[in-house]
Amino acid sequence: MGLSTNYEKHKASEITIREIREAATRIKGYVRRTPLMSCSPVRDAVNRAESLQLKLECLQVTGSFKARGAVNKLKSLTPDATARGIITASGGNHGLAVAYAGRLARVPATIYLPVTVSEEKIHKLNRWDARLVIEGASWDDSNRAALAVAERDGMAYFHPFADPVIIAGQGTIGLEILEDAPDIDTIVVAIGGGGMISGVAIAAHAIRPGIRIIGVEPVGAATVYKSIKAGHRIELEKIETAAGPLGARASEQLNLDLVQEHVSEIFLVTDDEMRNAARWLWFELGIAAELAGAAAVATILGSHYRPAEGERVCAVVCGSGTDGIEA
Incomplete structure (x- = not known):
């Protein structure tokens, strides 16, 4: 497939903070600047979640980032x-x-x-x-x-994740997070093909070089996690998660290179953990996040990533929906 091959030829170095800032100008007025919201106060603060900040891309036009x-x-x-x-x-x-x-x-x-x-x-x-x-x-x-x-x-x-122009657009999330909260120490981002985490990480590291970027994938679609562990791009035989937006069997080399360069660690969460996080978001905060949208929060509530005392963490709630609430 010629188009797919063209995307694979792109280099990670082609995407910089300049492209992301240009994207922010280009898309202004056509997308929403979504709010950054503190979880505090909540009834049940689990694993320091009370101090957690949420970037609410579930409120974006069309319902996701x-x-x-x-x-x-x-x-x-x-x-x-x-x-x-x-x-x-x-x-x-x-x-x-x-x-x-x-x-x-x-x-x-x-x-x-x-x-x-x-x-x-x-x-x-x-x-x-x-x-x-x-x-x-x-x-x-x-x-x-x-x-x-x-x-x-x-x-x-329009490739969903392996196009530098798409990645630059998603990177505007990182710009907004650090404009609204310049002292954030860690950003937690769900991974499907890797476009969002790539863009967010490039923007965040350009602005705040010491910031930590944490990735999250479903256990049943650990595409990027397994590729990084193997040291080469792999394609899963099948997808075993109900979180459809995170269900790519393979990423692309462009995204894998960016993840290797910018992401500190990738955690795996189960569908039940994403479901629990979606319900927590709904019942505690009134946020209707789909399973995929709750993945970043699930890694904290499920004790996979344990923030240090005083650590300022932001989780991207990347998509809206009710599949996690109703199931």
């Missing part, structure tokens, strides 16, 4: 490049963001989805007037189909 990267990608392209429409493959959230981009550009948006996509995501995508194609057991299968159609029909393809 993905709108940042998709809008940055759209605004980097000429009208001619998008004239035949835009296309992607997604576990749901990136698809919603690309559908939003299509609405902004007034061009058709086609979203390939795996069979594991939730009915809630399908309903949301239909409301954004996207053309949906459900094909493949996982995102990786859907992506191969989307790439083939993009090349055949000359459509603009």
Whole structure:
């Protein structure tokens, strides 16, 4: 697949704080500057969670951080490049963001989805007037189909995590966190393919070099964790998590290089731990986070990452939903 190969050729050094600041200017007015909220006070402060800060990307347009990267990608392209429409493959959230981009550009948006996509995501995508194609057991299968159609029909393809322009857009989260709380010591970020954590880490380390970046993956989709441990890019045989947005069977070398450079440690959480975190967010704070959106909080509530006394920690609540509350 030619397009996939092109993305793999990008180098981590191509993405700097300059590109992220340019992205912030480019997407301003098209995405929300989401709030940074303290958990304090809460009834049950678990593992120092009372002092935890939350970056509420669950309040972002379309319901997740993905709108940042998709809008940055759209605004980097000429009208001619998008004239035949835009296309992607997604576990749901990136698809919603690309559908939003299509609405902004007034061009058709086609979203390939795996069979594991939730009915809630399908309903949301239909409301954004996207053309949906459900094909493949996982995102990786859907992506191969989307790439083939993009090349055949000359459509603009939006990679969910291995495009420097997408990564720069997601990096604006890091800018906002440190503008609002310059003394943050640690940022905890969920990992699907690795686009969000890559961008956040580049921005955060450029502004505050000593800051710690912690990654979180589901036990049933430990794509980046296992690749880093193995010392090379691997593809999982199957995905075994209900957190669909975190269900990529393989990352790309660009993201793995950035994670190796910037991320201190990756923790694995179970679906039950994400579900418990989603319920904690809802009942304690009134925040409706999907399973994937609660992953960063789950690593703290589940005692995987134990902040030191006085450590200032921010967890990114990356997506909205009710799957963790209702299950």
